[in-house]
Amino acid sequence: xxxxxxxxxxxxxxxxxxxxxxxxxxxxxxxxxxxxxxxxxxxxxxxxxxxxxxxxxxxxxxxxxxxxxxxxxxxxxxxxxxxxxxxxxxxxxxxxxxxxxxxxxxxxxxxxxxxxxxxxxxxxxxxxxxxxxxxxxxxxxxxxxxxxxxxxxxxxxxxxxxxxxxxxxxxxxxxxxxxxxxxxxxxxxxxxxxxxxxxxxxxxxxxxxxxxxxxxxxxxxxxxxxxxxxxxxxxxxx
Ligand code: OAD
Numbered sequence: 001x002x003x004x005x006x007x008x009x010x011x012x013x014x015x016x017x018x019x020x021x022x023x024x025x026x027x028x029x030x031x032x033x034x035x036x037x038x039x040x041x042x043x044x045x046x047x048x049x050x051x052x053x054x055x056x057x058x059x060x061x062x063x064x065x066x067x068x069x070x071x072x073x074x075x076x077x078x079x080x081x082x083x084x085x086x087x088x089x090x091x092x093x094x095x096x097x098x099x100x101x102x103x104x105x106x107x108x109x110x111x112x113x114x115x116x117x118x119x120x121x122x123x124x125x126x127x128x129x130x131x132x133x134x135x136x137x138x139x140x141x142x143x144x145x146x147x148x149x150x151x152x153x154x155x156x157x158x159x160x161x162x163x164x165x166x167x168x169x170x171x172x173x174x175x176x177x178x179x180x181x182x183x184x185x186x187x188x189x190x191x192x193x194x195x196x197x198x199x200x201x202x203x204x205x206x207x208x209x210x211x212x213x214x215x216x217x218x219x220x221x222x223x224x225x226x227x228x229x230x231x232x233x234x235x236x237x238x
Contacts, residue, residue: 008201008235009087012173013079014191015094015101018180018206019224023070023100029182044155053136060151061133064116067098075179075228076104082232083108091169093162095181095188097153112160112188114153123148160187170194177231179205180224183212192216205231 017027028035038059042048049056083090083106093110094101099117101109114120119130119138123145130152138149154160170176176195183189192202192215204216205227213219220227 008174008238010089010091010169010173011082011175011177011235012091012093012169012191012195012200014176014178014181014188015079015092015096016179016181016188017096018182019075019094019228020070020073020096020098020100021180022075022223022225023073025066025070025098025100027180027182029184040156044153045157046155047157049150049155056151057133057135060116060153063097064130065133067116070098070100072100072104073225075224076100076106078229078232080105082235085236091173093166093169093188093191095185110162110166112154112162112166114151114161116151116153118152119149120152121145121148122150127152163187166191167194170200171198173198173200175203176200177203177205178210178216179228181206181210183210203231 021027027033043056043059079092079101082088083092091110092101092106092108093112095113097111097114097116099115117130118127119134120127121140121142123140124143126140126142128141134149136147139146140149170191173195176192178192181188189212192212196202196215201218202216203218203220204210204213205220205224207221207223
């Protein structure tokens with residue numbers, strides 16, 4: 001794949017809440033974002049879950065229910081098309097817990113912050129599909145323990161999933177692209193520096209300046225649907 005005259009083979013794409021915004025899902029930190037309406041420390045920490053599990057179940061049940069009323073947008077579809085292109089080596093890592101990349105046709109999606117569509121049993125460590133609404137009385141489908149299921153979400157203070165694999169991909173890519181992420185939450189906010197140190201070209205797509213914009217070599221400012229589709233068109237045309 002060619003990109004501005006350079007040979008591009010391996011691409012790592014990091015997506016954040018901004019890629020799903022045009023599908024109708026709220027981001028976290030924009031005006032009217034989820035963390036404007038809720039204190040993340042009351043929802044997205046193990047301590048919050050221990051203190052008020054009903055609140056945490058309600059929050060994630062509502063977000064899971066919302067998935068039924070939204071569709072992947074042109075940016076999700078373009079990334080799936082890029083992944084499916086012959087010869088493409090595109091590693092897609094997302095901070096998003098929605099399933100819009102999968103529903104757009106992406107077969108490999110690395111969910112570093114977990115997924116709404118699965119639940120995790122704290123008794124037997126099984127991860128299982130989330131098929132219903134959950135509460136503190138829900139029972140694990142594997143070990144039948146009651147009251148130990150939690151949303152399969154990586155909360156503040158917990159270790160993101162798949163970091164070894166992500167580190168390997170960042171160390172061995174030609175192009176790193178971050179789409180729709182504010183660059184506030186680590187380790188994802190540090191990926192641009194990791195990829196850059198290893199020689200990758202780095203590109204940020206965001207409708208605004210992010211916290212880590214200054215670490216990217218290239219910037220495209222605008223809505224993800226427009227900018228991602230344009231980028232994918234260029235990469236595929238190269
Ligand atoms: P944020 O809400 O922090 O940032 C969303 C970013 O998307 C902002 O930089 C916006 O400018 C940008 N944006 C919004 N709409 C856009 C659009 N249509 N096109 C392009 N860019 C757009 O979301 P994240 O960076 O994903 O973790 O947040 C990181 C993590 O913080 C989340 O995974 C979540 C949260 O706490 C967990 O819940 C575990």
